[in-house]
Amino acid sequence: MGGDVSAPEQGCALVTGAARGIGAAVARALSRDWPIGVNYRADERGATGVAGGIERDGGSAVPVQGDVAASDGLDEAFAVLEQRFGPVLVLVNNAGVRADALALQIDDAQWARVVETNLSGAFRVTRRALRGMLRARFGRIVNVASVVGPRANPGQANYAASKAGLVGMTRTIAAEVARRGVTVNAVAPGLIDTEMTKDVAERMLETVPAHRAGTPDDVAACVRFLASTEASYVTGATLAVDGGLSA
Amino acid sequence: MPTTITPDQVEQRMTDALVEFGPEREQIKRDATFEALDVDSLDLAELSQIVEDEYGVKFNSSDVEQLKTVGDAIDFIVAKSG
Numbered sequence: 415m416g417g418d419v420s421a422p423e424q425g426c427a428l429v430t431g432a433a434r435g436i437g438a439a440v441a442r443a444l445s446r447d448w449p450i451g452v453n454y455r456a457d458e459r460g461a462t463g464v465a466g467g468i469e470r471d472g473g474s475a476v477p478v479q480g481d482v483a484a485s486d487g488l489d490e491a492f493a494v495l496e497q498r499f500g501p502v503l504v505l506v507n508n509a510g511v512r513a514d515a516l517a518l519q520i521d522d523a524q525w526a527r528v529v530e531t532n533l534s535g536a537f538r539v540t541r542r543a544l545r546g547m548l549r550a551r552f553g554r555i556v557n558v559a560s561v562v563g564p565r566a567n568p569g570q571a572n573y574a575a576s577k578a579g580l581v582g583m584t585r586t587i588a589a590e591v592a593r594r595g596v597t598v599n600a601v602a603p604g605l606i607d608t609e610m611t612k613d614v615a616e617r618m619l620e621t622v623p624a625h626r627a628g629t630p631d632d633v634a635a636c637v638r639f640l641a642s643t644e645a646s647y648v649t650g651a652t653l654a655v656d657g658g659l660s661a
Numbered sequence: 662m663p664t665t666i667t668p669d670q671v672e673q674r675m676t677d678a679l680v681e682f683g684p685e686r687e688q689i690k691r692d693a694t695f696e697a698l699d700v701d702s703l704d705l706a707e708l709s710q711i712v713e714d715e716y717g718v719k720f721n722s723s724d725v726e727q728l729k730t731v732g733d734a735i736d737f738i739v740a741k742s743g
Contacts (some may be wrong), residue, residue: 545714548707590703
């Protein structure tokens with residue numbers, strides 16, 4: 415175990431946007447270490463399925479509804495989790511949306527929707543979670559960024575801006591809270607095989623050095639490491655999980 | 662939330678909170694400045710969160726800047742909660 419860090423005995427992990435795709439895989443991976451809040455906005459069925467699967471495998475999980483784009487969207491979710499499992503000590507900001515178009519054609523609503531969910535939403539949930547983490551002198555925040563932050567992908571100016579913003583936020587908050595045992599990191603997935611990327615998969619595949627799309631489990635394993643006690647000296651970092659796409 | 666909070670109660674709670682940030686209990690007096698106690702901006706942000714949760718008194722970041730000593734903070738909380 416790295417350093418002499420141990421996790422508090424009471425606490426849980428919250429994964430936003432965990433009803434499917436990367437979020438669901440992250441929830442399952444973290445459930446080996448923590449009770450899980452499986453956050454969803456609209457896909458109740460998906461979230462219930464993820465939580466049920468975790469419970470069947472011997473873990474603890476509860477679906478918690480809440481829209482990260484609303485200013486108090488996750489208050490109720492935090493209340494439920496704190497009451498049931500103790501403070502949220504691991505937060506994975508995964509909830510994200512796309513509204514692709516060339517910059518000339520992105521209207522204000524498409525811009526705002528993506529930035530509000532992917533960036534502002536992550537900030538608000540982080541701010542809320544930090545309270546408990548600072549008091550516990552332990553916390554792990556992992557933001558799910560994207561290779562489309564450092565690397566151009568025409569048609570995604572709003573998405574790229576939100577994800578690049580997430581990386582900047584990661585670094586700054588990491589520096590603010592490092593001395594309290596709270597780490598803040600990001601993962602930057604490349605082409606991952608999910609419903610959200612179905613339409614872009616084929617045209618991007620040939621540019622990936624690994625010659626395959628990643629799986630949600632590839633990303634989840636990295637998130638699990640960053641959320642572990644062993645990673646206590648890793649903070650402010652962005653870990654690319656992209657089969658060499660950004661290499 | 663209690664309806665009336667006495668300065669003594671606030672001083673006690675604040676001392677308990679500040680001790681967790683590093684300073685010795687004996688150093689924490691009304692006229693001690695946060696700077697002298699080596700209580701930094703993150704500590705004050707955390708302290709204001711505790712105060713908000715327990716006394717329902719909201720500090721914003723400019724309020725925090727005005728509060729130089731332990732006594733300033735106690736008086737602020739008592740006044741706002743009254």
